[in-house]
Amino acid sequence: MSVAVQLEHASVRLGGRAVWSDVDLTIEEGEFVAILGPNGAGKSTLLKALLGVVPLSHGAASVFGRPVRRGSPDIGYLPQRRRFDPDLRIRAVDLVRLGLDGNRWGLSLPSPARRRRVGEMIELVGASRYQERPVGELSGGEQQRILIAQALVSGARMLALDEPLESLDLNNQQAISQLVRSFCRTQGVTVLLVAHDVNPILPFIDRVVYVAGGHVLAGRPRDVIRTETLTKLYEAPVEVLQTTDGRLVVVGQYEPVSHHANSH
Amino acid sequence: MPEQGPSWDVLADLQLLLQFHFMQNAYMAGTLVALLAGVAGYFVVLRGQSFAAHTLSQVGFPGAAAGVLLHVSPVLGLIAFCVAAALGIGWRGRDVEAGNRAEAATVGSILAFSLGLGLLFFRLYAGSAQGIYAFLFGSILGIADRDVQVTLAVAVAGFAVLAWMGRPLIFASVDPDVAEARGVPVRALSIGFLVVLALTVAITVQIVGTLLIFALLVAPGATALQLTARPAVGLLTSVVLSVAFTWGGLALAYFSAFPVGFFITSLAFGAYVATRGLRFARA
Ligand SMILES: Nc1ncnc2c1ncn2[C@@H]1O[C@H](COP(=O)(O)OP(=O)(O)O)[C@@H](O)[C@H]1O
Ligand SMILES: [Mg+2]
Numbered sequence A: 001m002s003v004a005v006q007l008e009h010a011s012v013r014l015g016g017r018a019v020w021s022d023v024d025l026t027i028e029e030g031e032f033v034a035i036l037g038p039n040g041a042g043k044s045t046l047l048k049a050l051l052g053v054v055p056l057s058h059g060a061a062s063v064f065g066r067p068v069r070r071g072s073p074d075i076g077y078l079p080q081r082r083r084f085d086p087d088l089r090i091r092a093v094d095l096v097r098l099g100l101d102g103n104r105w106g107l108s109l110p111s112p113a114r115r116r117r118v119g120e121m122i123e124l125v126g127a128s129r130y131q132e133r134p135v136g137e138l139s140g141g142e143q144q145r146i147l148i149a150q151a152l153v154s155g156a157r158m159l160a161l162d163e164p165l166e167s168l169d170l171n172n173q174q175a176i177s178q179l180v181r182s183f184c185r186t187q188g189v190t191v192l193l194v195a196h197d198v199n200p201i202l203p204f205i206d207r208v209v210y211v212a213g214g215h216v217l218a219g220r221p222r223d224v225i226r227t228e229t230l231t232k233l234y235e236a237p238v239e240v241l242q243t244t245d246g247r248l249v250v251v252g253q254y255e256p257v258s259h260h261a262n263s264h
Numbered sequence B: 001m002p003e004q005g006p007s008w009d010v011l012a013d014l015q016l017l018l019q020f021h022f023m024q025n026a027y028m029a030g031t032l033v034a035l036l037a038g039v040a041g042y043f044v045v046l047r048g049q050s051f052a053a054h055t056l057s058q059v060g061f062p063g064a065a066a067g068v069l070l071h072v073s074p075v076l077g078l079i080a081f082c083v084a085a086a087l088g089i090g091w092r093g094r095d096v097e098a099g100n101r102a103e104a105a106t107v108g109s110i111l112a113f114s115l116g117l118g119l120l121f122f123r124l125y126a127g128s129a130q131g132i133y134a135f136l137f138g139s140i141l142g143i144a145d146r147d148v149q150v151t152l153a154v155a156v157a158g159f160a161v162l163a164w165m166g167r168p169l170i171f172a173s174v175d176p177d178v179a180e181a182r183g184v185p186v187r188a189l190s191i192g193f194l195v196v197l198a199l200t201v202a203i204t205v206q207i208v209g210t211l212l213i214f215a216l217l218v219a220p221g222a223t224a225l226q227l228t229a230r231p232a233v234g235l236l237t238s239v240v241l242s243v244a245f246t247w248g249g250l251a252l253a254y255f256s257a258f259p260v261g262f263f264i265t266s267l268a269f270g271a272y273v274a275t276r277g278l279r280f281a282r283a
Helices: A043-051 A092-101 A114-124 A140-152 A170-187 A227-234 B010-017 B020-045 B050-069 B074-092 B101-126 B127-138 B145-174 B176-181 B186-208 B219-227 B233-256 B260-282
Strands: A003-014 A015-027 A032-036 A057-064 A075-078 A158-162 A188-196 A207-212 A215-219 A237-242 A248-252
Touching: A003 A043, A003 A188, A003 A207, A015 A057, A015 A188, A015 A207, A015 A215, A032 A170, A043 A057, A043 A075, A043 A188, A043 A207, A043 B127, A075 B176, A092 A114, A092 A140, A092 A227, A092 B145, A092 B176, A114 A140, A140 A158, A140 A170, A158 A170, A170 A188, A188 B219, A207 A227, A207 A237, A207 B233, A215 A227, A215 B145, A227 A237, A237 B020, B010 B127, B020 B050, B020 B145, B020 B186, B020 B219, B050 B074, B050 B101, B050 B127, B074 B145, B074 B186, B145 B186, B176 B186, B219 B233, B219 B260, B233 B260
Parallel strands: A032 A188, A032 A207, A075 A158, A158 A188
Antiparallel strands: A003 A015, A003 A057, A207 A215, A237 A248
């Protein structure tokens, strides 16, 4: 198996302040990785650094063996966001199509091949039924499916998903994480998924990347989400509790970060 | 105005319409403007930049006055001022969304100042209420040959640029974060579009004036977006509507005693209200 993501002594500064620094991180191709951590810790920044949207101030980052470069078709990105404007008048299928050729300049002739590719992708995420509807009118779960299709349509080998489960109900959280898992397992797509609550994806993930206190820690879920480990990372007392049904809840002194589905 | 009224003989009516040079110029400039305004207007509405379009048209006021003052065509003054304002707005931030109050206030102050300045220019040097009237409500029946040439050049350039950057611009408009990650220069596109918009505004003001700019620059795009969510169809619809409003407005004004601007805005408003009503009824 080859390496999907490699960070070496990587640091990012934003607005004159270090977000995280001296990060070493290796992610293998085909892994399903959850990125966790309190608000403002730099999870979104981590994805943006891998996309080449935010520059490193120190160190090096590479994706699939090549230095990070903005615009790489290897990574499909789903940014952290509120929902689309309900008045946005563009069809779901057009949005997916933009993921394929939206970065191309100039006019182009109608392309049956691209149209087919878009149709196949939409079918894979199970969104065929509503692909002709304006995207603003779709529900949160429907929008996420469309966005995953958009992220994958250019042939991406890695998905960078920033809180895709936020604002979804439990059923949709499960459906979307299972969809992402199936791409990971059957097509070998590497998945980096930023989550507020680890529990819906706990059965699926190979590894956890925990971002807190300007540091990044990676490892197996049960090794990282532990009282001792997180206390060291936060440099503050943090406690990890396990509920009887196997859910993990992180309680901290400074910023209580709950990983429980019902707590927000 | 014409000696004969319209008949049901379309060819004869067209001959009547186009028998005078000023009407030929009006139709030529009007069509060129409508084509560009239709395309640009689709993006204006998609991007939620109607306020920016309106702002640009008004910032052009002293520009038009300066054009008169320097004895060059007002449209050249308009172009210079609008493009400068577009660069200023684009440099400051993404755009002048009405939601951004601090920025809206800044732009509003500049706006008021530039309007005052324009008024002063007109008083001091041109001294004509006619000029101000033309600027506020358009002067399509007074289009000189040179204005047609400038309009042609601007329309061709604007069209070419929009055709070239259309797809990335749609991407950047509906999904800026993903577009940026996919290598689309979102900020440069935003400034680029504002400059094209400024050029479009400058030539549109000749036709409908700054107060009625909504009719050609916003209404066709807004109506088209009510009717369809397909980008290609929407763009085409917007252009067709914009041209139809202009041609219809000119013909109606020619065969009646009322001003062109009134008819163009009435057609535009009517179409917009009708489609909104249609969607409302369907929903
Ligand atoms: N463009 C920016 N300029 C300055 N600071 C920023 C910028 N973007 C994010 N930050 C800061 O960087 C930190 C990390 O942000 P982010 O990666 O969005 O956190 P998370 O996704 O973990 O909630 C936050 O403190 C945020 O305020
Ligand atoms: Mg974030």
